[in-house]
Amino acid sequence: MNITIIGSGNVATHMAAAFKNAGHRIVQVYSRDIQHAALLAYHVSAEAIDSLDNINPDTGLFVVSVKDDAITTVVKALSAHKKLIVHTSGSTDLNSLLAFTPKAGVFYPLQTFSKIREVDFRSVPLCLEGADDGILADLKQLAFTISNNVYSVNSARRKILHLAAVFACNFPNYLYGVAQDLLAQNQMEFNMLRPLILETAQKVLEQEPRNVQTGPAVRNDEGTMATHMQMLSEMPMLQDIYSLLSQGIIKNNKGITAPE
Amino acid sequence: MNITIIGSGNVATHMAAAFKNAGHRIVQVYSRDIQHAALLAYHVSAEAIDSLDNINPDTGLFVVSVKDDAITTVVKALSAHKKLIVHTSGSTDLNSLLAFTPKAGVFYPLQTFSKIREVDFRSVPLCLEGADDGILADLKQLAFTISNNVYSVNSARRKILHLAAVFACNFPNYLYGVAQDLLAQNQMEFNMLRPLILETAQKVLEQEPRNVQTGPAVRNDEGTMATHMQMLSEMPMLQDIYSLLSQGIIKNNKGITAPE
Incomplete structure (x- = not known):
């Protein structure tokens, strides 16, 4: 699958690596700081960008791993591309994406990540939510390519x-x-x-x-x-x-x- | 070495098993409750007693693993036998033994023990203190028969x-x-x-x-x-x-x- 990573923090870093290791293609890595984007992009053979205007539309999924209070701004900008968008936040409601796009979901890893430590991603519990059953099914299929612990969890329970x-x-x-x-x-x-x-x-x-x-x-x-x-x-x-x-x-x- | 275990709680249970597994002889296990004493004694092939009057003097070491506020009462009774006495408490000063006997030390395992869970005792840090250098040396020798992590720690630091x-x-x-x-x-x-x-x-x-x-x-x-x-x-x-x-x-x- 073609995947675009929005963010370059702890979660973005480990998630991008897990997708890459499972054989997916990371198209681009976005960060406000081009050096942060470049470092992660280098590790996953992707293009680094620091402007959402430079998004490559040839992607199947936007994984938004930014600070909670930046999610809506980013999603608003990404929604123009009409592609599936997920965030990775434990405390952000799915509705905050649905305000901008119907093709939305959540891909929340219930684990603590630090850049300086490798993680066995196959044991990371992934808590999924989809705007509809089709999206949830697609996310489940994707999730099982990187983890053995996949759960379906709605926004209230995820919180x-x-x-x-x-x-x-x-x-x-x-x-x-x-x-x-x-x-x-x-x-x-x-x-x-x-x-x-x-x-x-x-x-x-x-x-x-x-x-x-x-x-x-x-x-x-x-x-x-x-x-x-x-x-x-x-x-x-x-x-x-x-x-x-x-x-x-x-x-x-x-x-x-x-x-x- | 011939060792007598005073107590039958979490620490006493794991310590007795570690000594037994290392080839030492557990002479007796004391508990106020004879059923508790009997259970542990059975596991380490020792005699169970519920009165300190029935102590077998053919022992080289009393390991006192009772509640902190019971230590002095027990040590007072044991001191008549003129044998080496150690307690296993983190927060009890060596001086509280020295009030009754010069042959005293501390054998404090820095680990959490529950009876329902086995522990790899060789990785348990053992913090030792002796009334003199000879006692400390003897305790170190004993400690290394059951653990690879042996420290010399005085009472203030142990607290x-x-x-x-x-x-x-x-x-x-x-x-x-x-x-x-x-x-x-x-x-x-x-x-x-x-x-x-x-x-x-x-x-x-x-x-x-x-x-x-x-x-x-x-x-x-x-x-x-x-x-x-x-x-x-x-x-x-x-x-x-x-x-x-x-x-x-x-x-x-x-x-x-x-x-x-």
């Missing part, structure tokens, strides 16, 4: 998924950084924590998070929690986080017998 | 490690559960999030958390954050968590150019 992903990914990653800072302040290396971080994630691949919760809060170990709060006394924000998340764990645990 | 582990493990696991709840309320399965959770952890095995932070907060995407806060309007506790952790990410990101 929930995106919110859940913030709790399951963005916030844990922030907390990893907090842990690293605490160690660094005391001349200890983050490397000591890496096996723990990996095991914490691996545990919930087969178990429910509630059933494998450990730590002072789930044991209701008030002495240790008080000591920790005191250790954070000069970091009021971390105290607030410690207190709030511990309360959450304690609340979850109410009515369940504490483990020995 | 920091334990606090950091709460942020890196216990809190992320709680947030996984929050994400699961959000999906369940909307008839979606946790399984959709599992690849994301695993990738989030795997990313920081090679990268620094700050360099791979993704999501609306690091993009300072105020529209999406406002939408998320609204979606949580009937869950004030989750709103507080969302707001606080997003502020933390934004604060970290100050002065760094936002990714496109």
